[in-house]
Amino acid sequence: MTTTAALPPALAEIVDDFQALEEPDRLLLLLEFSRGLPALPERLSDHPELLEQVVECQTPLFLTVETEKGDDGDVIRLFFKAPQEAPTTRGFAGVLHEGLDGLPAATILAVPDDMPDLLGLTRAITPLRMRGMSAMLGRIKRKVAAAG
Template identity: 80%
Template sequence: MTTSPALPTALAEIVNDFKELEERDRLTLLLEFSRSLPPLPERLANHPELLEQVVECQSPLFLTVEAEKTETGEVIRLFFQAPPEAPTTRGFASVLFEGLDGLTAEEILAVPDDMPEQLGLTRAISPLRMRGMSAMLGRVKRKIAGGVRPAV
């Protein structure tokens, strides 16, 4: 198994899972990820003003990040909302969630901006959708760099 040295372990494993598949099967894996995106906690679901829309996505995608204090330091929590009828968008949000949630701000900020291209989906989905994927990662990183509100 080859891992990208700049990717956190969980995200590197996801990228490798995609790379190990034939190109036509990568979209199927992305759709599987779409089914595992967790719902928003009630405190966010009832307050859409706490979420930010990623307008570069073709489908409505909203996200927010929070800082959570743990015994070992502060970690970042990611929250995404996308409709079930947007499986590509939900799938990539789930990849980010599974690969980055619970990491430190420094670990997330170190993820290369081209990480979405590393999934090997550039020929399977439209350039517009790829831009949306990159925008999700960019938005998460910008929110972290701008200061993250503490979890409630």
């Protein structure tokens, strides 16, 4: 099982926050992340064909990644589109956005595939939703690898 030491600092802090809570409170924290998911920039919201659907998610979730020049080299920007009425899906997208957005590609590619399990939600969320969460991370990593 992965530990938070294997995660980028922002994502490790998020995982620590989840692990510090009892299970019912973890769902509340996930809801907070769903409310914090940024809206798509206009250039993407007007062009849904630029987003890729994560078909493994029960709810229609779309994402894309872009490479941006940063002060210390290229960084990855993450963009998600998920319906307001899907707080679990939006919440996990929010976790990934807050934990990974703006990091170098190599850092994102090094995130362990079992990272969603570290949130401690496996008993509170259906296995199908957990697979969707893992698929979201996997899709991000595939798109980052393809962009590199």
